[in-house]
Amino acid sequence: MTSFADLTTIAVGGRIARFVEPTSRVGVIEAVEDADSKGLPLCVIGGGSNLLVSDEPFDGVVIRDARRRITVPDEAAPVENGERIVHVNAEAGANWDDFVAFTVELGLEGVEGLSGIPGTVGASVVQNIGAYGQEVASSVESVEVWDRKTKTTRDIPAADMGFGYRMSALKASMYQAPAVPADRFFPTPRYVVLSVTFVLRHSAQGTVGYGQLAKALGVEVGDRMATTVIRNAVLQVRAAKGMLEDATRYGNPAMAGTKRTDQVAIAMNAQAAQADASATQPDAAPAPDYDRHSCGSFFMNPILHPAAAAALPPDAPRFAATLPDGTPGVKTSAAWLIDHAGFHKGYRIAPDAPASLSTLHTLALTNRGSASAADIAALAKAVQDGVEQAFGIRLVPEPVVVGLDLR
Known part of the structure; x- marks a missing residue:
């Protein structure tokens, strides 16, 4: 039975009662309508990169659009x-x-x-x-x-x-x-x-x-x-921060065919070249890179009222932004807040905890190979509580969080 752990980049989440991959426009609509008409929980999933789902079974329908034209x-x-x-x-x-x-x-x-x-x-x-x-x-x-x-x-x-x-x-x-x-x-x-x-x-x-x-x-x-040069540079910068998905996930049967094979091969080769072990064993298959087992940036950069931003330390990043009500605001950096609240790269809530902040970027929460959704949530709450205690700001998760309370 397919689980969210099979479908998401952070590789956690419970079993799915019904997983559907429509291959036509009508098929997508019919699958959504079928779930809605029966009052079933519905999750339309893409690449699974912005999703954190609880470990409990999902007693509903998960739809992944198989159209890629x-x-x-x-x-x-x-x-x-x-x-x-x-x-x-x-x-x-x-x-x-x-x-x-x-x-x-x-x-x-x-x-x-x-x-x-x-x-x-x-x-x-x-x-x-x-x-x-x-x-x-x-x-x-x-x-x-x-x-x-x-x-x-x-x-x-x-x-x-x-x-x-x-x-x-x-x-x-x-x-x-x-x-x-x-x-x-x-x-x-x-x-x-x-x-x-x-x-x-x-x-x-x-x-x-x-x-x-x-x-x-x-x-x-x-x-x-050249756009090719810009693209390659972006990929290199993202890789250096652990902000690319783990290319080995496409060896998982649940992910087969969801990405162009030539692009998978390019990503696998780049990941192998980046790994220290591959430098001494060029023919070795790329190993999973746990810094990439994440939802990417886990918290949104807060947009504050100017008065709240003025209370931040002088060296806190500040950028002009617009508040949800359309008035001028100030955006600051969630990564800066996390770091300056005392959470270092690689931080774990316990020495043996299976979830940690990325060793490369404090804004990514990572599954070190055996974490559950509950482990990720516990780490997220620790960071939220610490930042709120230090700066009076409650960080808001960027991923869609299902079956867990991270308010």
Whole structure:
């Protein structure tokens, strides 16, 4: 029987009563409708990278969209009038990094900075993923969804998606308050993504939009470089911080076929090259990298009222941001707060605890090989409590948390 431990990047979670992989648009809709009509708990899962589920059996339906087609409705070349806009449509089940690789290979600019983020195209717009100076929101034209309330399909233009920092109207439909699930639509939004249409630019160069990436490339923020170079640099930076998924997970039968085989091979080779053991044994198969057994960044960067931000230590990071009510706010760094509250890289709540902060990045909570969801939750609560005690700020989990209370 398939479990969430088989399907998620952090490799924890209980058994699933019914696991369905529809291979058609109609099949996705019918599977969602079947679960809803029977009043069954429903979890539509992508790559399992932003999900923490309890160890208890999930007595409902888990749907993973098996459609992975990516198409270019436009001709992928500048037209005679010099227009460089190119539309690309991707089905919700397409692996996100496969999508990024596809666009870069096609000579398109717009999402190269989002390379290496685990998950699917459908999940990307729910979470409004972002990294290294880009957010998916800036490249979305429209999102085709199934509305579970009205039982209709609709196309939601980007302007109506409610995109914000790690937020969208889709994600908002799951919560009544931060980390507090809504009564009806949780852990799957009211709107189930069927496909996404992106607007990209025909260009073999992209803009380096983030300081850390510029430093890695030896250039200035705002410089233009080949998108292939930017993509490779992003992958290297993410790997150095343990913020790539463990490529060995694609050897798991439950994950087979969910990512392009050539991209899996590239990731496996890169992971082997990074591992110390592989340096002395070049022919050895890549071993699991437990720093990658995580949900990525586990806590959101807090956006504070200016008065609350003023109470932080002078050296705390501060960035201009917008509060949920639309007024000016200040964003600070969750990783900085965690580190300065006394939680070091590799921190465990006990010497033999099977869950720890990543040894490379304090913002990632990791499964060291035998952790349960309860172990991850205990670590998360320890960090939340410590940061709140030190700074008066309660960190909010970034992943969808099912069957556990991490408020």
